Amino acid sequence: MATEIGRRGILAGATLLATPGLVRAQGEAIRIGEINSYTAQPAFLAPYRNAWVLAVEQVNAAGGINGRRLETVFRDDAGRPEDAVRHAGELVNAERVHLLAGGFLSNVGLAIGDFARQNRRLFVASEPLTDALVWAQGNRYTFRLRPSTYMQAAMLVEEAAKLPARRWATVAPNYEYGQSAVRWFKELLTRAKPDVQFVGDQFPALGRIDAGATVQALASTTPDAIFNVTFGADLTNFVRQGNTRGLFERRRVVSVLTGEPEYLLPLGDEAPENWIVTGYPWEDLNTPGHVTFRDAYRQRWNEAPRLGSVVAYDTVSAIAAMLRKTGANTETEGMVEAMRGLSFPTAFGTGDVTFRAVDHQSTLGAYVGRTALRNGRGTMVDWRYADGARYLPADEVVRGLRPQG
Amino acid sequence: MSVVLEVEGLAKSFGGVRAVQGVGFAVDAGEMLALIGPNGAGKSTCFNMLNGQLRPDAGRVRLLGRDITGMVPRRVWRLGVGRTFQITATFGSMTVRENVQMALLSHAGRLLHLWRPATDAFVAEADALLARVGMAEQADRVSAILAYGDLKRLELAIALANAPRLLLMDEPTAGMAPRERVALMELTAGIARESGIAVLFTEHDMDVVFAHADRIIVLDRGRLIAEGAPPAVRANPEVQAVYLGAGLVHG
Amino acid sequence: MEDLLIQALNGLASASSLFLVASGLTVIFGVSRIVNFAHGSFYMLGAYLGWTLVTRLPEGLAGTPFGFWGGVLLAALITGLIGMVVEMLLLRRIYGSPELFQLLATFGVVLVVQDLALMAWGPQDLLGPRAPLLRGSTDLLGLRFPRYELFLICVGPVVLGLLWLLFHRTRWGRLVRAATQDREMVSALGIDQRRLFTGVFFLGSLLAGLGGALQLPRESVNLHMDLAIITEAFVVVVVGGLGSLGGAFLAALLIGELHAFGILILPKITLVLVFLVMAVVLVVRPHGLLGRASAPVRGAAAAPDPPVGPTPRPLVIAGFAALALLIVVPPFLRDYEVSILVDLAVFVLFAASLHFIMGPGGMASFGHAAYFGAGAYGAALLVKHLAAPMGIGLAAAPLAAGLLGLAFGWFCVRLSGVYAAMLTLAFAQIAWSVAFQWVEVTGGDNGILGVWPAAWANTKLVYFYLTLALCLGGTLLLRRVVRAPFGMALRAQRDSTLRAEAIGIDGFRIRWLAFALAAAMAGIAGGLFAYAKGSVFPTYLAISRSVDALLMVLLGGVQTLSGPILGAIGFAGMQEQLMRASDLWRLIMGGVIIALVLFFPQGLAGAVRRLWEGRRA
Structure with missing residues (x-):
């Protein structure tokens, strides 16, 4: 590396x-x-x-x-x-x-x-x-x-809505970024697919995740799919415990930023497979x-x-x-x-x-795709470029959100 | 003479051990009453119940007819009880004069004043008290560096600051040279008589006790076994038994 | 139901890890009475050393059980030796110093180790290998549970058992226990105390290192491990009762399970939950679950404080000269330099307010930032929700902080020593979590922005004069109060509780009001800081700010009224300049702190005073 x-x-x-x-x-x-x-x-x-x-x-x-x-x-x-x-x-x-x-x-x-x-x-x-x-x-x-955050959530919701999953659980670092990513994901997914149900939220402190207990708490809500916002050291510990405890088996995971090499590479051969992520296919983007x-x-x-x-x-x-x-x-x-x-x-x-x-x-924009293992480390496959312009609300909506004058 | 302190049926146990049981006595104004007894007789426990450091299991303590049983020490002090300790307790970071000023300020109810420097308050009064115990020339020294005998005298000055009606002195001469002991007890007795202060003291040194006490009460295993003038107590066979059995002078 | 059982097992696994670290801390404290901040650093070193030993194995050993477990044990052993060296080179020389000063020295070690670890292992998180033989998971009640966690669950009780045997069945262990109960007695028995202490440090550091190395298969190794674990370990040790191994074990179980189940019920408050528990335990049982009354933080070994005399003439002259400079020079300075002067003035008042309760009051506070933050938030909330003008905001700052001081102080000042300090920390963390979690009101970690001064004070220069006036006024007021009857009563109850009580001084009330007054003053500092920066954040109440204040006071010297002033200027100035000038600022800062502790145990002001008095003598 x-x-x-x-x-x-x-x-x-x-x-x-x-x-x-x-x-x-x-x-x-x-x-x-x-x-x-x-x-x-x-x-x-x-x-x-x-x-x-x-x-x-x-x-x-x-x-x-x-x-x-x-x-x-x-x-x-x-x-x-x-x-x-x-x-x-x-x-x-x-x-x-x-x-x-x-x-x-x-x-x-x-x-x-x-x-x-x-x-x-x-x-x-x-x-x-x-x-x-x-x-x-x-x-x-x-x-x-x-x-x-809104745009990344919107990009992922587009994919998440295609999944059959109805019961969703979320895990996010407990600060503004994590909270608002979860909020947008829930709002946009519910809009796209009104029958989804959110069965549990975990908000570990940033950099201080108690991964075993968090994984167990998520598993106990028996979700069909998981939305993950953790990154860095939290993600590493979360993935390791999740792999050992089988949290990701028969479950789809939708995850923000996890396709970025800075977060994927430290996981080595324990990088998760088949997660739907936003990220950057640095090797294959030609x-x-x-x-x-x-x-x-x-x-x-x-x-x-x-x-x-x-x-x-x-x-x-x-x-x-x-x-x-x-x-x-x-x-x-x-x-x-x-x-x-x-x-x-x-x-x-x-x-x-x-x-x-x-x-x-x-x-x-950002790249949306799936994670996969290649040569003993994580990478992105089936990716496409999601142009940011397509994932922003209409101008009138934006004007309402922004203080004018 | 009027009664200053009255004690009735005082009792205290520690985890099933009866440290003091059924003790009662009285001290008159201007009187020097000694409380003696062998080690473990319950002298300190008894003492600490008088000024509120310990709460008695049973019994009454009355000061000038007022029930003060179980009151906290600082309230007992406000009612006119001065106290010295077996191991001296003074304010080590303050000068001798400031130690006395502190007591005077407390007596005057000025503890919450935030502005005027404390060292300017009650200077004359503090110096007068120090003069009374023979500490005037040491007024500006830091109390932490005083000789032990001087600390005892400083404690006496502090104890006198609220014009007490009763002085409680726990082992006032412990750790002092023999000549100093006599001097301190003469000083105390003089002040007591002069101001009509009742003095209750415990003491190991029998010479001090028999030379200065007006009256003596004897405690053994938590009980009062004798009371009376020094010659009578000296002659009491029970007291002799207790002290002979344990060796007459303890230290 | 199965889920709950599994969650209980998760709690047990965390409890085991926590116990390993806490047991070392409590054994060290029991014997040496040192509050060892560096214990978390040994934990981190154990993890890093373990990572290196396990991943850099020669061919043939890599991946084998022998290689892995040998590496873990070797890492623990090396950490123990490092702890021993630190004890012999540093701590041995300061056993006679006040406890808070020892704490300062161990904090210096923390800073040094942080930079050394960074140099050795770099800034990236390191993911260790899984443990051979324990890689997978086991089916428990139809759920999968990692084998390694099961192993960890066993480690805690086994270590507790071994320690029990060590302390009850060996001569050395009995001596350690005797020393825990009565240090003087052991030295009277003619036992070489130094070797005993060094041995205890070796054992304690080894346990910390083992705890760290055993995390390898669970978590990535990073540079934030030390401070993350040390706060939790302190909580465990204090909740269990200082010096009590059984207490530490109980407390570790309690905290571990709380974490595990707290996540199920209130996932957002996991961080503060432990502090809530600590606050409750300390309020109900002032010496922890199994602890006994300890010596005061400013131990009896320390010499009594020097008297508070009138301010010496040269100092008055120097003060006026400095004031004249501060009034005349700023108009000629650039905005940046003026804003640094604003910061320094704020920190001087903040440090002086902490000194007020630490020096004259004799109480230690590890949570003084709560009141700084209360002042800042008091002002900012009025601005945000009521659009209050600056005058009202600045008036609200001491009020909010003072009220919080009254509320928290009522509990804190009843306790003494390390317990009191830890309760202040717990309350500060609770206040922090309110600022952090109550997003609708406080804005959470985004803080409150737009807290700018009124138009008339909106230039750096005018705002500096305003800050100077208020901070100088506050600091001088505190100096005045120390000399007034109230301050004298405060010093009196510190010198001798027994005597103070016997002359009618209500020590609790005096301490309580002093605590609130100090809080209000910290609030003024916080309010001024908020307007100077235009914003407030939860970091205003964070542990690191409380530690900063503590460092300023100790650096300046607790026993001198001018100490906090010099300490604040020295610390804040040094940190700012070092951060700009060198990437090794932590190493240098830690070195300076250690040198100070060794050579100027009275702090900066004490050193100046001694120099001055020495010249006159």
Whole structure:
């Protein structure tokens, strides 16, 4: 398995600026303040930062934006929104960054979003999935790249509704992301298939799952199918106990994010088979755009990209496209206007995606497929690209969800 | 002379062992009453029931005619009972004067005051009390570094701070040199007579007891076996038996 | 019905794992009276070492029972040796220090081990192999149950039995028991205490390491294991009664089963359930299920506190000079630096409020963040639900925190020592879970956003002056109160409960009111922090913030009024700068803490004071 650059590298980067490009671009550099939970979520964010560095290097090697180089100042929020807010203040006030980016956990994303609104700074949220970021607490200065909890749930519901299963149980980490994923899944599935019944919910604390007892509690509700939202260490422990106790036998499992290599690979040969998941088929996705990206990434970091890598690469691509649109002008209101309706190519190689003007959500999609074992490790099969644009509610609905004015 | 403390039928058991049973006596104002008895006779248990540290199983304790049985120590103190301990208990982080000021502030009901510095309160009164026990020149020393005899005198000053009607002194001279013992007991007796304070004390040192007590009560295995003036108690055959059987002086 | 039985078995398996760790902790505490925070780190080391030994086996051994079980036992043995080394190099030198200071030292070890483990094993979760012979599952009542869990269920009682034999049938064990009951007596018998203590540390750490290594087939190994297990192990040890092995076993069963069945009934409150139970047990049985009264946290071995004299003149001058600087300089600073000054001012008041109950009050609190958070949430909830202006929000902060302090304090101040500290922790965790779970009101982990200052205070500079005025006012008020009759009574009941009671001081009432006053002051700090950040989160009430406050106070020195001020500035400043400057900040921070404990046992302020007095003498 490929090695990540590790926390040492990440934090060393916190004090250094990203390495300058091959070509010394002219003019004052454009500074991006990037805040993420590097130490709390290394599995996702180490490949993320690798791709970020790669993308910035590529932009600068190509002469920067109108001759201005991109520079990044990285900060680690350790998974705590209050640290993220502190870093945001420091980045804006001390490091004089022109815009903010990043965010992994939902609550961190919301906190930075509110900071952006209050301080009138552009915030390009890459990862946080919470719907509130662009809807209930959406604001003029916040944009989000990844498909939201709602979109991921909608993609999976499409598949789940085709199953014969009627009795469903759910398991999700006990924080906003887990709760709202379960809420949307229930609502959308019930809408699609009114006769389903939800027989039990488990909400283990994030990172603290008591896997044996949780598995047993799920089994005791005798569901036909299970909806899983756990990830990382919780997922690993859940799968191991579930396998031993036969929880997944004769049951379908529908699972958010589990098809992402960062969560599938640590499971090794114990990776579950035939789960319906959202994820990233990094080995088999051979669109020209993705092949180029994958090769460049492998050449730079000597490992395969993860989904985090795609997210980071696309975030930098979006920022670069926006800056080309403003003519490298870093005045905040101008950048915000450029972001609205901005189109840029994704590293998936599936064409352009767009930041919708109506709610600042990008139309980036995800891959939906089944898990399978290949060469002693998990992978995705029967996958298809679910275009984000297809899984968002109609514009009138969105306007109702989002504070206007 | 008026009766300050009256005790009737006091009893206490610990897990089936009768530590004190049916003890009764009285102390008059200005009187020095000694409570003696061999080890394990129940002196400390008896003592601790008087000021409320222990709750008696049966019996009554009356202070100036008022029933104080089972009251918590701080309420007993508010009714005019000062106390010194076998192992001295003072406030080690405070100066000698502050120790006395603390008692004076408590007596004045000012414990919840948040603003004016406590060290400015009752300075003259505290110094007067310290002078009375011969500690005036040590007023500014931290009590944690005092010699043992000085600690005993400081305790006495603290105990006098609320103008008590009754002083309870548990082994007041324990751990002191013989000359100091005499001095402290003379001091106490003088104060008691001067202010009409009733004093009840326990004591191991028979010389101290017979030299300073006005009256003596003797406890053995939880029971009162003798009571009277020192010569009468000394002559009492039962007391002699108890003490001869156990060796006359304990320490 | 079968489901319930299986769930009970799950509970037993968790209980066994918990007992292994807790038994080591309680044995160590019983003999050395050290509250060993680093015990969780030994557990984590045991797991990591086990992973390495089992997965890096030479050909021929890999996958064999001998290789696996040999690896697990070897990992436990190595962990025991590491514990022994820590005892000999560090803890042995500080047995005479106050207990909280020892705790600080073990916390330093936690930080050091975290970074060392990161360097050695990297940040990714590691999934260990399954146990040979115990890979599969067994049919029980028609349900499948993992064989490994059955094995674990047996491990707990077996270890309890072995420990019982060790403590009752060997001379060494009898000495350990004697030392648990009366340390002085054992040294009077002419026994080499040092070897006894070192041996106990070896045994305790070995048990922790074994507990960690035995998790390999169950769970992935990660860097969060240490703090996750140590809180639970503390709960088990305290609920069982400090130093009582039987108590620890009972408590582990109780907690394990609670977890298992709590999941069935109230799946969302599993985290707080254990703390609820601990609170109930401690309120009903102040010394745990099978415990006896323990020595106070600030042990008798410690020298009495120095007197609270008038503030020395040079200190007054230095204070005024600092104040003048704080008023004159900020307009010339950048916004970022001003906002750091705001944070520092807030932390000074927060630390001073904790110091008030720890120093003059003599009570330890592991849950002071609850009141900081209560102040922050008090203000933020008014803003969110009633759109209250900042003035009202800031007034509500001390009120909310003070009321919470009255409520929690009523229970906490009745207890003493480690038990009191653990009860404050339990209440803080309960408060945290309310903030975390009551999503409709508190916003859950998304917190409450948009708590920005009023328009007139909306520049960093004006807000700094407001914070400075309130925090300085609060800190000076606390200093004043310490010297006032109330503070004197507080110190009096700390010095001698017996004497205080004998001169009419109601120790409970004094402690209770002091607790509430400290809570209210922490509330002001919390309220100011909320407006400074524009948001509140459950992390405001988290254990780590309580620990931060504790570190600030201990770093500064409990025995000095200026201690918390220096401690807050030193700690917060050091952490901020270290985090920016080095990826090894935990290692450095831990090293600094350990050095401080060894060389400046009076804290920063104490060291300064000694230097000053030494020069004058």
